[in-house]
Amino acid sequence: MEKIIQITSGRGPAECTWVVAQVLKKVLQEAAALDMKATVLQHQAGSENGTVESAIVLLEGKGVTEFVASWIGTIHWIGQSTFRKFHKRKNWFIGIFEIERSKEMVFSEKDIQYQAMRSSGAGGQHVNKVSSAIRATHLPTGLSVVSMDSRSQHQNKKMATERLLIKLEEESLSKLKNQYQSQWENQLQIQRGNPVRIFEGTDFKKLKNVKNNKAERQQLKKNLKDEIN
Structure with missing residues (x-):
């Protein structure tokens, strides 16, 4: 089984291309840990050192469908800009999409x-x-x-x-990139409020879904009180 994904910053600034580079590392690391083969088919560097504007990755192996599904959508990074010291913005978004292998x-x-x-x-x-x-x-x-x-x-x-x-x-990947770039630009505006994964800080630690866990705890407390009463 194989899947192809595109990790892209869309039209985002340099901070977003830094996030793409970090996410690409995470995807490759997680795939290796699950004994999947991951091949970077295309890699477009960003304007700053160590950044990536877009990457297309071929993933092969058992469980690849579930793995890809866990990454598809908007990725949210919370952190201070590493390129603009006094920039106030702390929320940055990139996108991951699945690409169908074309004819x-x-x-x-x-x-x-x-x-x-x-x-x-x-x-x-x-x-x-x-x-x-x-x-x-x-x-x-x-x-x-x-x-x-x-x-x-x-x-x-x-x-x-x-x-x-x-x-x-090379020709096919070039066409794919142009095709999915416009799709990502449109979906970015829609999906910012519903990221599939959230990371924080320069060490790029994954945040747990605190909001959902908090709601569950509150509901459990309410149920417990009802039972006591």
Whole structure:
């Protein structure tokens, strides 16, 4: 089982990109503790050192659905700005969304057209006589790459396929980022009052849902009084 999530600061300031970096660490740590495989597919650094504007993470393993569900939504950090010492704001919000793997990310070798071509550059008589270079074109998207690293046509075909796969992944992730960026900007305004997780301070400690626990204690006390009466 696998899931893809995006952790993003939206249009938030540098403080939000710092929160994204901390949340990314937490997600990777928790996934590792649960024996899940976590791969950062895309990472866009923020304007300040140690910050992340957006990250796309592939999660694989048993229980991944429940794990992702526990993170999806708005993340709230309570703390003093680490970049603006006298800034009064202490509440910062970022978002985590699930991304559906698009058709462009499904790779099939049947969609690739291979074309042999003569290698260019230095190489002596071998280059002039043998068409060892390979151009690989992904027909559905039109993306293409060329490999002429080896004298072996078979080896060049293999390398061209690998490079084309990387290029397709990069193209798909770029489209996904643009698609979900606008969605996050809209939902940020709606979900600020209902965060799925709250962290506090520069040590980024997770806060328990104190409000709910307090309400439960009050209700228990009321029930106890009713029973005594």
